Amino acid sequence: MKIYFELNGVPQYPEVEPGESLLQLLRRLGMKSVKEGCGTGDCGACTVLVDGRAVRSCIAFAARAQGKRIITLEGLGTVNDPHPLQEAFLDAGAVQCGFCTPGMILVAYELLSRHPDPTPEEVRTAIVGNLCRCTGYRKIVDAVMLAAEWKREGRWR
Amino acid sequence: MAVSVAAKARDVVGQNVHKVDGPALVCGKPLFTLDMDVPGALVGKILHSPHAHAMIEAIDTSAAEAIPGVACILHFGNVPRIPHTTAGQGWPEPSPYDTVLFDRKVRYVGDRVAAVAATSEEAADEALRKIRVEYKVLPAVLSVDEALAPGAPVIHDEPDAEGIYDAQRNIAAAVDIPVGDVDRALAESPVTAEATCEIPYLQHTPIEPHCVIAYFDEDGRLVIRTSTQVPFHVRRIVARVLALPMSRIRVVKPRIGGGFGAKQEIILEPVAGALALRTGRPVRIAYTREEEFVASRTRHPMRVTVKLGAGRDGTLRAIDMEALSNTGAYGTHSLTVLSNVGSKTLPLYNKARHLRFHGKAVYTNLPVAGAYRGYGATQGYFALEVAMDILAEKLGLDPLELRQRNHIRVGETSPIFEKIGEGREGKAQIVRSCALPECLRIGAERIGWKRNRGRRRREGPWAYGVGMACAMQGSGITGIDMGAATIVMNEDGSFRLLVGATDLGTGSDTVLAQIAAEALGVSVDKVLVYSSDTDFTPFDVGAYASSTTYVSGLAVLKAAEDVRRQILDVAAAALEEAPEDLELSQGAVRSVRSGRAVTLADVGHRATYVVDQHQIAATASCVAPESPPPFAAFFCEVAVDTETGLVRVERFVAVADCGVAIHPKQAEGQLEGAVVQGIGHALYEEMLFSGRGRCVNPSFFDYKIPSALDVPEVEAILVPSEEPTGPFGAKSIAEVGINGPLPAISNAIYDAVGIRLTRAPFTPERVLSALRSRTG
Known part of the structure; x- marks a missing residue:
């Protein structure tokens, strides 16, 4: 088909x-x-x-x-021109093995497109269905909070 | 968060640079094993045993072979029998040779019966269904106690196995190491305490399951692209199992989706290699999540008993530690994990002069245990640190103070370092760096130890308590682990760093680049890292035993220092000055005498094209000279719902001394991740088995690992020390963090509600039943 x-x-x-x-x-x-x-x-x-x-x-x-x-x-972005969310994951040290990263970033993208000012708890709720075995989640939450801040500052395209 | 100390001014070390492989990872580039499309690759699948213990009477593959697209079926009848171990360890291999590619006997539900290669998933699946196997089912042994009972079925009765401690009694390995007279010291100690703690079957659950692609290069050599922590051990073991010269095999490690020890095993590589050799075509095999649970590897389930003897002042006199380890159907890592239960724990409390570590690793008809982050220390610390809590109570002493009185300090040693090594004797060493006193002080402060302990705060049904634990680990395996590095200067002044060291998501490529960059006076983007490929990178044992920053890092530093000398020689000729007067920093060589300078690009260009042309390059090796322990103190606050038994970790503070953190953010990430895995062990995780040995929860739905809402924001604090033997003062961080949560949480539950949880995980059922039996 x-x-x-x-x-x-x-x-x-x-x-x-x-x-x-x-x-x-x-x-x-x-x-x-x-x-x-x-x-x-x-x-x-x-x-x-x-x-x-x-x-x-x-x-x-x-x-x-x-x-x-x-x-x-x-x-979302490329190595030479990454999306701010991708940049935030790098800055926050939110990537260890990187295998869960694509799903995490896309879930965060969805969250921030409807809710640009989430609390850390709301970020955790948004990513609850995305398992990460490396990071313990803290730096992933940091990354999403950082990206949200950048979005509110108008740094997203 | 990092506590600052007056450290030497460094340009790159200690900086949170972007992970070198980070940009490609956050952009989803095809970096992982299965992201490479190999044209014409066959799909490989494995037929697993439905029985815990059985002999294969007959196997008929004719119906399966008749399926269109099925290219090859391998089983015990058509593959040579070569005993080996799947443990990816150095040589001589300390694990027994008790495994063959396909055996006539199957020893657990999930054991390998046959492998199929076909042109499609569907054909391969149908072939698995149509292979007819007649089994003669044997009595199965589903616990260590059954396995050790007189007259128990013998799991490894094959005549060609080697290195099993006592096959007739199902004992894969045994250790008994006394120091002094522990029985007498215990008997004479005015205060004693005892704890027996148990850990069930736990799985690593890397989000990327095991996977491999085997194909042939233009010269007909077998290339194995695999998700592994140990590419060079893969090459050695595959060569043995497939009876190929090592020179006919190339192992490529791309990016790895997590391992935690599960990928320190050679499981799928020889199967894919055998199928590729038999068919002459590429073969890819990807484990499903269910297979990852059942047929990869697990942590060794263990029962550890610790007996402590102390003087009334709280000085430890004796520690007796006994471990009963379940190695499952095969003995991979059986001896070394068992040894580490004692070797990584007993030195922490070196005030005790009388010690004994003894134990057995026992075969059962259950899944195969192997290496898992913490490697026995996790099991040992659970019992040791719960026993310390009990002892403190008996002494009427603050548990924090008991640790402070007894833990090892700078300049001190423990006889255990020399007595217990990796399956043989270890090597004496003194502790040259130890910031544990600071770790304890800071952790206690952060959790409000003095204020909260023993307070028994209640809010409705919730009871609150705090608990603590300490731990150490090592940094590589002394005298055994070897890592090598090659640094090549490009003509534009950048460098290639080739390492066999295996970044499996830990960030070691970045750490090693930082070490090279610091020594070569450049920024990290001038160091192009390549890891690891057995054709192009020098040898390294791989990523295990918390070795990479320390062992491979020292090799990188040595190579960089050699390259630096060569650069200074070229610059000296160019500037017509003596090399002693020259300094290399910020991409240029400057004369301290004249102030004249040449850039590294000038040096690279000159050496490559202009005068006295040669390649500036060096290779250096490092064998772990010592294994400096990282130390950590763990403090947590839990809430226990006294009506349901539910335990919530409210706060968790982990304070670690990993020497100088080369990349503090990554080091914190290791600590946070390890602690959350440990919280998973403490509260959620357990593989469950039916009465016939079948795992009944092999999925993320039924085997719960922590999600973002199950764990608190772990507060990871690094307290720097300067390890004099380490690269730029560094020690390891990868494993130590997983040793704390089990005992710290158990001790906190005791503080909250007065019950001792000694069997992990601390599920609501177990907590509630302990609460009821106490009040009942």
Whole structure:
């Protein structure tokens, strides 16, 4: 079945298999930031934004992408021109192994787009479905708070 | 947060630079093992045993092989039998050779029966379903007590295993090390205390499960791209298991999605290699989360008993520590984890003159235990620090003061350093840096120790209490661990740093770049780090035993000093001055006499193209000369719901001395992360098994690791000391933080409600039943 969707602003017309997950499709299309940590929707490493909402792509069917706007971490910024959220994760030391990072950043992006002034507790609530085994979460919360501050200062594009 | 001391002025060391691999990681670049697409790669999958203990009577793969797309099926009948250990450790290997790639006997639910390679996931899955295996089910041994009972089934009865302590009695390893006369000293001590603490099956749960791709390069050599902590041990062990010359194997370690010890094991690499060799095609294998739980590795479940004897003044006289370790179906790391239960704990309280550490690591028909952050010390400290709390109460002494009276100090030693090493004798050493007194003082202050302890504050059903614990670890394995580094100068004055050291998410590439940059007088962006590839980087044992900053860091420092000398020679010729008069800093060589200078770019260009042309480069090695312990003090406040038994950690303060923190923010991150894993151990985590040995909770839904809302904001404080043997004064930080939460939380629960929790995790059921049996 051929579907249409927008991936990081670029139209896509991929052939999808029945039963194929959104995770598999996105990785097949080269979006390797979409990580499989469990395959059962428990860890959040595969989180992507579908029409602005954080979705666990490992338990979503690829066909559900039809007509949607999907953003993966590749769509946020680049090494030479990172998004302020990505910059904040670096500044705060919020990245250890980096495997949960794509999902964390996208969940934070969703949070800050609807709520630019969260408390640390609200940040923790937003990332509660994204597991990190390295950091103990503190520096991830710091990063999101820093990015929120930058957003309020108008440093987001 | 770092407490400042008057440290030497340094440009790069001590700075929170961006992680060198950070920009690519936060942008989601394809850095991890499975992010590389290898055209034509087959999907490899493993058939796991459904029985805890069984003989394979017959295996019929004909129906599976007939499935379109199935390329190869391997099992005991068509693969040579080569006993080995999966433990990625140095040589000679201290773990028994009790494993083969595929055996006729299966020893736990999840053991490897066969491996399939097929052109698609679906074909591979169908093949797994269609392999017909006839098992003769054997009686299974599901606890250490059953395993040690007379007449117990023998788990390793194969004749070709080597290095098992007593296979007939299911004992993989045993240790008994006395110092002085502990029994007499205990009997004569006016005050004694005893604690027995137990840790269940715990899994590392790196968010990236084990995975590997095996393929062939243009010359037909086997390339193994793998998520590993130990690339050079992978090469050595795969060469043995596949009977290939080591020179025909290249192991590539890309970015790793966490390991915590689970990836100090050679599990999937030989299987992928064997499938690739048999089919002549690339093969990728990715463990599912369920397989990660059941068929990778776990922490050694353990029961540790500590007996303490002390004088009335609180001076320890005797410590007897006994450990009963469950190594599961195979003995990987069995001896060394067991040894570390004693070797990493007993030196902390060196005022005790009479010591004994003894224990056994026992086979059972349960999942395979291996290396896990803390490596036995975590189990040992749980019992030791709970026993210290009990002793303090019996002495009528503040537990903080008991620690202060007995802990090791600068200039002191412990006979244990020499008596217990990694599966053999250790090496004597004195402690040259120890900021534990400061750690204890600061931690006590932050938690309000004097104010809050024994206060028994109540709010409705919630009872509050505070607890503490201390711990130490090591920095690498003395005389065994070797790391090497190569530094090559580019003609523009930048450098390549090639290390076998294995950054698995810890940030070691950044730390090593900082060490090189500091020594070479450049900023970190002038040092391009490459780790690790057995074809291109020099040897390093890999990332374990808290070794990288110290051991690999010393190698980097030596190489950098050599390169620095070479740079000064070239600059001396260019400036026509003596090298002794020259100084290298901020990207240039300056004469202290004349003030004239050349830039590093000038030096690189001159050496490469102009005069006396040569490559400025050096390789240096370091064998851990000592293993300086990092120290830590842990303080926490808990709230216990006396109606439900729920325990909440309200505050957690971890104060650590890791020497000079090369990258303070990363060091804090190690401490925070280790503490949160420890809180997980204390409150949530436990693999549960059915009566037939099947793990019943192999998923994140059923095996709970802490989420962001389950843990408090851990306050991690670094108290610097200057370790004279370390690179720029550094020691390790990776492991020590996981040793504190279990005892500190248990002690805090005691302070809150007067019950001793000695079996982890402290679930509401256990807390409530302890509360009821106390009041009942």
